[in-house]
Structure formats: C-alpha cells, structure tokens
Amino acid sequence: MGIVSVVQDFFSLETLDQRLTAPTNDSRRKQKLGPEIQSRWSSLEFKAYWLILCIVLPLMLKAGMDATNSWNSNYYKYQHLLSKGWMFGRKVDNSDAQYRFFRDNLLLLVGLMVLHLSIKKAVLQFTNVQKVTFDFWFGLVFLIGAHGVNCLRVLFxxxxxxxxAKTFKRQRALATLSVWIYGIGSLFINNSYRNLQYGQIIPLLKPLDHSFKGIIERWDVFYNFTLLRMISFDMDFLERWNKIHSNPATVPASNSVSPERFEMKRASSTQVLETIEENATKSVLLDERARLIAPHHIQEYSLMRYLAYVTYTPLFIAGPILTFNDYLYQSSHQLPSINFKRILKYALRLLFCLFIMEFLLHFVYVVAVSKTKAWNGDSPFQISMIGLFNLNLIWLKLLIPWRLFRLWALLDGIDPPENMIRCMNNNFSPVAFWRAWHRSYNKWVIRYIYIPLGGSGNRIITSFAVFSFVAIWHDIELKLLLWGWLVVLFLLPEIMLSRYFNKFSKKPWYRHVCACGAVLNIWMMMIANLFGFCLGHDGILLFFKEMFGTFDGLLFFAIANCALFVGVQLMFEFRAQEMRAGIYVKC
Incomplete structure (x- = not known):
C-alpha cells in the first residue's frame, strides 16, 4: 500500500466501526446507493479547492493563536488560568473542568482498564465463570468503588x-408507559433530591450519611447513561415477551432447530443461547439490526444479566450505548471486528486525537479566553476562530473519553457503536450532524423513541418527542427544553427544501445550489453553538457588530462565505468517494 492509501485507510469510516463497511451484496449495494458518481478529485475545480484549503487552514490557526497567545493585548486577563505544559515549553489551557477531570485521571483510568481486563482474562481462563457472571460481580464492585454508599440510590x-417491566409484562402498553414515566421521573427526582440524607428517609440509615461516598461523589451525573441501559433492557424484554406470547408458534416445542430461520432451543436459564444462521451464512448474525432482535430465551432476561449489563464497567461511565440484546448476544458470540489489527488501528486513531487535543490546548487558549470574555479589540476573523476552536475542543473532549471507553470494551470482546464518525468540521447539515454526533445515543433514540412513535411517517411530532427527551436527559432546565424544540424548527427548512430541490438532482447547477444552502446551514449551526457553548450573549453581539458594522468585517464575511463554499464542495466529494466504495451513512 502507498502512503496515500495508508492515510486514507487510517482515517476511513471502516477503521472506526465495522458497522460502516460497504454491503457485501452487490445488488443490495446498487439498490441502496444508486448510480455511481464520477470522481471529481482530478478536475481543475477541485485542484483549485485544495490550493485554497492549503492557504486558509494555516491562516485559521494563526488567527486563533493571535487571539489567545501572549502577544495579544488581552493576555493578562486569562493567563492565570493557564498551567505548566509539557509541549515545547509552552503553557497549557487546562481550565475546562470537565476535560480536566478526565485528563488528570487518564492514567488512573488506563490502570483500571488494565486491571479489569487482566482479572477477567485470568478468571475466564482458569475457572468456569461465564462472561456475564463476571461482569455482574465486577460491575457491582466497581459501582461501590465509584459511588460508595450512593450506589444504593442507583440500585434503587x-x-x-x-x-x-416484570410486573406488568402481560400488559405491554401499561408496562411501557410505567417504565417511561418512572424513567423520566427519576431524572427529576435526582435533580431535586440527589443530596437528600439517608437519615431523612429512614432514621436507621443515618450512619450512611457519613460513610464512603466513592471516588465519584456526583453519582447522578453518570446515572443518565444508566437510565438508557435500564430502558433498553425493559423494552427488549417486553418486545421478546410479547413476541413469544402473541405468537407461541415461534417457540419450538422440542430441542430441534430449523436452519431456515433464527430459533432458540428450549432451555433452562443456565443454558447458553444457540442461534441458528439463516441460510447457513453469517450475514444475518453479523448484521447489527439482527442482533437487536436476536431471539434470546426469555429466561435470559434475568436480574443477574440485567445488573451485569447495567453495570458493565467499560461502558458504565459514559457509554457508548449498547442495547441489552446486542450485549447479551456479543457475550456469547465474538464478532469478527474483535481482532488485533482493527483494534490496534482504532487505538492509534485515539492516540492521534489525543495528540491533536494536547496540541490545541498548548497553542490555542480559547477556553481561558471564553471564560474571561477577553476578546476586546480582536477582529471578526479572530473572534470567529475563538468560537470555532472552542467548538473543536468541545467535540474532542467528548470524543476522546468515548473512544477510550469503546477501546476498553473492544479489548474485552464487546463491540459497541462508535459515537463520533465525522470530524466536527466535516458537517454541513443539521439533520446529518445529529446522526453523526453521539451516534450510539442517536441509534438508541431511534430504536426506543423515534420508531415506536411512528418514525418518518410522523416526522415532526416524533422529532419534537425525541429532542424533548434529549433535552431533559441532558439536564432539567427550561432553556434546554426550548433548545430542543428550536432544533426541530431549525431542521424543518432543510427538510422541506431538500424535498423540493431533489427533483433537480440531475441538473449541473444542483451541486452548487446545495453548497450555498449548506453554507447557510453552517452559519446557523455555528451561531447557535457559539451562543450556547462559547461566546455567549456578549460575545455574539460583539461578533455581529464587528462583522456587519465595519468594512473589515464585511470583507471577512464575504471571504468566509467563499471559504465555506469550498469546504462544502470538498465535503460533498468525500461523501461521494465513500459512496463509490459502497458506503452510505446518511451524514
């Protein structure tokens, strides 16, 4: 392989997640992707785009450094937030509390990962303990170590x-409603009573109030991910129970099995799940959708397996989210994606992202600038770079922990979905952005909320329900709920305009019109995120004032639109290249 091929493979979607590989069936691939799009990389147009990109990117980095480094006149306002660094003798901006907690405890997490994997390998090799049984006991020990006596609140x-779910299983609608009401209600309960003393609940429990609170005292922060797993178990159990009892014929009456479809041998709760390959191939077994509805024996939905899944250590803190059916299936069947070469490339990709994060923290101090609002006198270009690099750091500070925990699971033989499959700067559509951002959560929402409520057949209402849950799940605040509803409103123009202009997809001007619409989308997404997460009210007002109230600002606005147009055209072609390879991820 040449250097270009190695680099392309390293940054490919397949390296991140085998779920993103091309369909092996040629007819299915053609039906899914349609006619191939001819490559434009060698055209004069795209050679000009690459030249512009090579000029613009260094200027963007320079503008970010000019706005945040020691030679900026505002440096004295935020230099106290900088710490001693390790890269080229520079200081590091470690002022973000959320990432600082992860960064400062990275070696501890890696040590825990090595300890967990070593103990599990030894136990499985020298004893008859099953994987799920080990996950159950280790998960409980980890839960106690993480939250101390507060683990009782989680376990409650x-x-x-x-x-x-077990009590109302014969009435699926009532069970589903009860699970969702209590699940969402528990978020409000935790928000109001997370610090309620045990002695106030039951006086005999007062000694617990002065007991060990765990390494992570804020148990409610990680509870939100636990809730997703609880709902997944309940919904998968109710679906399986309903399928068996609404159609008893699907359950075999003897120990015989049919090779023509998925079946489960009648077994006790101690027997291992045996799944029959459809048409004697592995295509169904390796399909994620098939694993979501794998026909586990109903007794596999036991309390022990439930607790093993909920407290599964590699994914307990922050995911990625793996459904119960998929977890149980992978605990018995190792997927082909669990191999040394793929895991090594994934680990190297994680190290690359970690290095990029460290480089930005050492050279572009945008977090400290945002905290002190130290942008007086900066140009619109510099202010926009403060916001843009801030958004990149937000993306990286989530991506790196998620990939570390997923790497931990991969080394443990479990393959959860990849959470971030697109670089933050490689987005031009709000709809596609939300499909690629926190992808495992997006897949969870689609399976348990979007599809049950009607899916695309009732898109507006289901979208409001989805983003309402997303907002409440993140935090109990009215502004977040309003944010969720506004997101839906922002999606509507793209949805309607896409439907209208799709009929012109064969026209030579179609790509350029789409690029103009994408530039508008990018501005809307940037302004919304800059307002909410980076610059705030004052910063956005100053940004608009400088950009539209001065000649230099208007000139920057014009050049920025041209640069965004070039970037969008490159994004289009990257996706076209993936489609030519048989990959279409709708984002």
Missing part, C-alpha cells in the same frame, strides 16, 4: 425499573 432506581 435500577430495581424499580426491573420490577415495573
């Missing part, structure tokens, strides 16, 4: 959710 919610 966990057991209530299990009881609701």
């Amino acid at each position: 919610h966990v057991l209530v959710m299990f009881t609701l």
